[in-house]
Amino acid sequence: MATESSANTPSGEDPAPTAGSDDTTPAAEKKSRAGRNLPAAIGVGLTLGVSIILILLFAPKIWYGVVAVAFAVATWEVAKRLRDGGYQVAFWPLLIGGQAIIWSSWPWAQTGVLTAFAGTVLVLMVWMLLAQGINRAPENYLRNLAASVFVLAWLPLLASFGAQMVVQDDGAARVATLMVVVVCSDVGGYAAGVLFGKHPMAPAISPKKSWEGLGGSFVVGTIGAIGCVVFLLDTHWWVGAILGVVLVICATLGDLVESQVKRDLGIKDMGTLLPGHGGIMDRLDSLLPSAFIVWAVLTALL
Template sequence: MTTPTTSKAGRNLPAAIAVGAGLGAVLIAVLTLVPMAWYGIVSVALGIATWEVCKRLRDGDFGVPFWPLLVGGQVTIWVSWPWGIEASFVAFAATVLVLMVWKLFAQGVSNAPQNYVRDLSLSVLVLAWLPMLATFGTEMVAQDQGNFRVLTLVIVVVCSDIGGYAAGVLFGKHPMAPAISPKKSWEGFVGSLIVGTVGAILCSLFLLDTNWWVGIALGPLMVIVATTGDLVESQVKRDLGIKDMGTLLPGHGGIMDRLDSLLPSALVTWAVLTILL
């Protein structure tokens, strides 16, 4: 008799664990040995995620331009290294201007653009959703204890995922948002809050070498935005009629399917730690 490998959440659990462990090992090695290489990792991940999202949207008949989003997104990420987060906002605004002109003449100078407002609005959303949010997680590595700040971001999100999955499987009975993500439960959310907050406290004490209450301020807020980020991507995929944004990571889906919680959490982590540390 063959033992099923598909989890209650509909994933190949052994493959998901193996991929997750491998990514975690690479992340720890990079942040420990060559922290600034984090820029390169985020750059590659965001490039793939941008391709995944643009492909899915174009398959859904949305005119989202890939190349301006790819190039503008890369510039938005990289300019924060020498010039800080303010430069990323300038790059973001400049890319919006490029998108406005690009979409205006996408059908040629003699043809009126089709669905201009819809496609331009969606393009700006993709730009803000992916590279702009990712920039906060990238720029954080250049701060004091930057490698540990990034590790805190990743560890708390992973703790939230583990707590939510375990509590959902063991105790999940009350759907959280059945019209968006039927497998998410309130019991799972409570598990995410508990494990995520514990993870944030431990990171505050042993990685950031600061007060335990920093974890109390950071953990619940990160769990809330991580959960919301996951729901947002679930709704986007529901609108497009797809299960995953990609297939690159066995047991996980695509790169974007792993970034949905990390991207909004990057902004929260950057903001909270910048204020409190």
Template sequence: MSTTPAVPADDQKPSKAGRNLPAAIGVGTCLGGLVIAVLLLAPKWWYLVVGVAMVVAAWEVVKRLREGGFDVPVIPILVGTAAIIASSWFAKGDPAAVLVALVATVLVTMVWRLLSQGLSAAPVGYLKDLAASVLVLVWIPVLASFGAAMVLADHGPQRVFTLMIVVVCSDVGGYVAGVLFGRHPMVRAISPKKSWEGMGGSLTFGVVGAVCCVVFLLDNKWWIGVILGVVLVICATLGDLVESQVKRDLEIKDMGTLLPGHGGIMDRLDSLLPSSFIVWAVLSALL
């Protein structure tokens, strides 16, 4: 999850790591409760939760891109985001259906942007706008489709819990170790608050969390948890850095303001989205 700080309220001091910590904990607890309730009581509704969250996240990113000078088509991306998630549901998690929905959405987006100025004028900045549109579609709904599809597999809710728990463990470990011991910046130019000490905390907490999940939730071998934990923590950290660089290019602090103490929906998904694919791939290959 992202460690890029949200702007604190005027009457509250941010924590050393830059967050409005009470608000972040409260919102995180509510979101965690929603995820637990859905997965335990109505796991098939997980697709709806993911679909709604991805449409909101896509809207946040599209809005920020348009504010940053990209003429990204809104309707094709939002409708395509919903269609990509829905295609996975109707195809029972088959990635081929997601690919078909992605290609169809990209084709519509290409034509939509091409004709956005009418038939009498050529679009300006067509290539960069199209590239940004494809990035949004792959970054958000395509990666999210793997996290949604896991609920349909054997021990599906447990697989999703594994994803959530290990990412949270990585985030908490990085936060604690970074605040207490952080001295050596890891990638100062992209995310100044990230440190190598924080990375060590993320790896420690993440691997322990992954081993516990694989052994106790998935009833499988501990060494699968070690592999999953290491790969997932690295992937989650890189996903966080990717969004940090995107926001740096756009000269913004957060993608949105929907979640107090966190920013927007997308600011909570930066590490979860690539991690969804990693967990899906590792568990599909090794379980």
């Protein structure tokens, strides 16, 4: 889960320049071109990466617990940021319903996910209606309900696909494919963006991302996907070619979505838990849509 942004440099763009944030900053205090404490980011990334590898090798079913805990923390981070931004999201239904969505995918697959998701949406509708008591009409009901449902779909619903893969045939290899391809996409995008990035891809949303970085993501991500499906999943190389291209597109768009959410809220990071990375959610932005893509492509083609 310790990944960088999928199109160029790490996610978590500064919402807007502030006085003293550019040329007036002392050289000793300036960070890398990525805008991060790179040594800390690398250290945290390697620690998380090694931990995930060990889990997948020796106790793959623990992956469910890892996903559940990660998204409990991510839900707290996002709910806090939204509340700071004026959205009254329903934290407890989101937390409990999100756990139900993730864990129900183990015994009941997508039927359990859909049932838990629909049930949580119904709870959210009633919760938001009665949050201020039956004698007082709720304020901004539609706006706050929409934000709550968005968080539910964005976090636990997409995460359930990443969790469910581990109980499929070659489950550990499928999860490893997800992680490896996203990391390859991020590394390729970061390297190409830093070395060659000159043409902004979406300057109004994420100024540091470039078309050159996206090209690097396509090249390295597709190579990583082909390698994974051939050596980990023992299947045809063209499955990896399809997976790599589609995953890079969706990972990039997922990163841009979180960048726009943070820009709307006027924040740089969703949290501060991971040094050099921000919060848990800041490392999951590209993984969320990628989890669904890997699940869908591999389920359809294997």
